[in-house]
Amino acid sequence: xxxxxxxxxxxxxxxxxxxxxxxxxxxxxxxxxxxxxxxxxxxxxxxxxxxxxxxxxxxxxxxxxxxxxxxxxxxxxxxxxxxxxxxxxxxxxxxxxxxxxxxxxxxxxxxxxxxxxxxxxxxxxxxxxxxxxxxxxxxxxxxxxxxxxxxxxxxxxxxxxxxxxxxxxxxxxxxxxxxxxxxxxxxxxxxxxxxxxxxxxxxxxxxxxxxxxxxxxxxxxxxxxxxxxxxxxxxxxxxxxxxxxxxxxxxxxxxxxxxxxxxxxxxxxxxxxxxxxxxxxxxxxxxxxx
Numbered sequence: 001x002x003x004x005x006x007x008x009x010x011x012x013x014x015x016x017x018x019x020x021x022x023x024x025x026x027x028x029x030x031x032x033x034x035x036x037x038x039x040x041x042x043x044x045x046x047x048x049x050x051x052x053x054x055x056x057x058x059x060x061x062x063x064x065x066x067x068x069x070x071x072x073x074x075x076x077x078x079x080x081x082x083x084x085x086x087x088x089x090x091x092x093x094x095x096x097x098x099x100x101x102x103x104x105x106x107x108x109x110x111x112x113x114x115x116x117x118x119x120x121x122x123x124x125x126x127x128x129x130x131x132x133x134x135x136x137x138x139x140x141x142x143x144x145x146x147x148x149x150x151x152x153x154x155x156x157x158x159x160x161x162x163x164x165x166x167x168x169x170x171x172x173x174x175x176x177x178x179x180x181x182x183x184x185x186x187x188x189x190x191x192x193x194x195x196x197x198x199x200x201x202x203x204x205x206x207x208x209x210x211x212x213x214x215x216x217x218x219x220x221x222x223x224x225x226x227x228x229x230x231x232x233x234x235x236x237x238x239x240x241x242x243x244x245x246x247x248x249x250x251x252x253x254x255x256x257x258x259x260x261x262x263x264x265x266x267x268x269x270x271x272x273x274x275x276x277x278x279x280x281x282x283x284x285x286x287x288x289x290x
Contacts, residue, residue, distance in 0.1 A: 032059070037115070038075070038284040039107035042232040042263035046281050049263045050232035052107035053078035055288075056116060065290060066092050072288075076227045079104040081125065083116075089125040089132070095226035098203065099128040100175070102145060102234015102276060109134035109141050110280040141280065144273045148173040148239035162196040163207055173239035175203035176220070180243075184209050184217045188258045198223040206236050208244075214264070215253035216244045232263030238274045241267035 036055050043049025053073040055061075061080060070078040070092035079101065082088045089108060091101040105125060112123050113136055122135040133144045150171035159179045160167040165186055171178040177200060181187060187209045197205050204222030211217040218240055220233040230236075237255060244253060245267075252268045266277035 032061075033287050033289045034061075036069075036073075036286055036288050037107075037111050037282065038073075039110050039280050040283050041103040041106045041110070041280045042234070042257075042265055042278040043261075043281060044279050046283050048261050049278075049280075050103040050230065050261065051075050051283065052101070052104040054081070054104070054108050054111045055079070056081045056083055056108075056111065058082070058084045063090075063097065066090060067095075067097065069288065069290070070094055076222075076230050077101045077104040079108045081108055081112075085126070087112075087123065087125050089127050091127075093222075093225040093227060096224075098175075098225060100132075100145070100235045102143060102237065103232055103278075105132050105134065105145075106141055106143050106234060106276075106278055106280055109143065110282070113141075114282070137277065139279060140277050142275055142277045143234065144270075144275050145235060145238040147242050147269070147272055147274055148175075148235075150178055150239060150243045153177075158200075159205070161193070162200065162205065163190055163192045165190050165207075167207075171239075171243065172202075176206050176236060176239060177202050177204075178206045178208060178239055178243060181207060181209050184212050184258075187217050187219055190219070192221055194221065194223050194228050197221050200224070204230070204233075204236070206233075206240065208240055210244075210248075211254075211256060214256040215248060215250060216240065217256045217258050219258050229259055231259045231261040232257045232265070234265070234276055234278070237265055237267050237276055241269050241274045241276075245269040 040049045053075050071094045080090045091098045125132045135142045153172050159170045167179045169180040206220050208218040220230045220236050255265045257263045268275040
């Protein structure tokens with residue numbers, strides 16, 4: 001079995017196999033080695049929630065290299081945080097850069113608090129959508145995302161066709177379409193047409209209904225960013241919580257994303273932001289060479 005990121009003092013990084021250490025000459029030819037973490041978010045246990053890659057770096061990593069690393073990781077998102085630029089954060093899916101990713105922000109904060117600055121109780125990441133603040137609260141993390149206001153549109157037939165189910169209403173947020181269906185069982189059992197969803201002019205398509213054991217339930221499909229179904233989507237809840245807060249007349253809500261891995265979130269709608277609370281678990285730490 002090979003273990004990532006093992007090194008010996010005064011020598012090039014070494015690999016370990018079967019308990020025996022050996023130097024790999026190939027490692028000397030790479031320009032950079034960089035720590036990387038995989039974190040499962042919106043969950044209290046590994047192998048559930050949504051996994052994100054996290055890379056904190058001081059030197060410049062160009063966009064093409066970030067995209068290649070994200071493609072190699074093959075996670076729904078990988079976050080790159082430049083500590084030399086006041087924690088500027090970039091998000092990459094396996095195929096494209098995106099402006100905002102909630103679960104990768106949560107994963108980045110988890111790594112920041114546990115490995116970068118263990119004394120910190122809050123941090124701010126500078127993203128393409130503005131400042132993203134995350135605060136430690138007991139054993140959870142509270143993330144503040146910009147509110148995403150739903151705009152009602154008339155594409156019910158087109159969206160129903162893509163989801164293979166009857167949709168009641170359709171809304172549009174900054175990035176995604178939001179389809180409302182009759183009940184939670186429809187959300188859980190739909191078998192959407194991914195090719196038709198990929199034809200939509202959006203990052204993704206959210207389907208949601210009022211919950212039975214939570215305030216609302218959802219699933220998120222994003223083939224246009226290389227993720228047919230996202231396990232748990234923090235940024236989608238900036239739109240979902242804004243919508244359901246008005247419908248249910250609630251400020252604080254419990255949400256569930258009904259993907260195979262599943263995840264639970266606490267959403268609180270404020271004047272200009274949505275605060276999303278979740279937990280995270282470290283799955284892997286190692287080094288990448290490029």
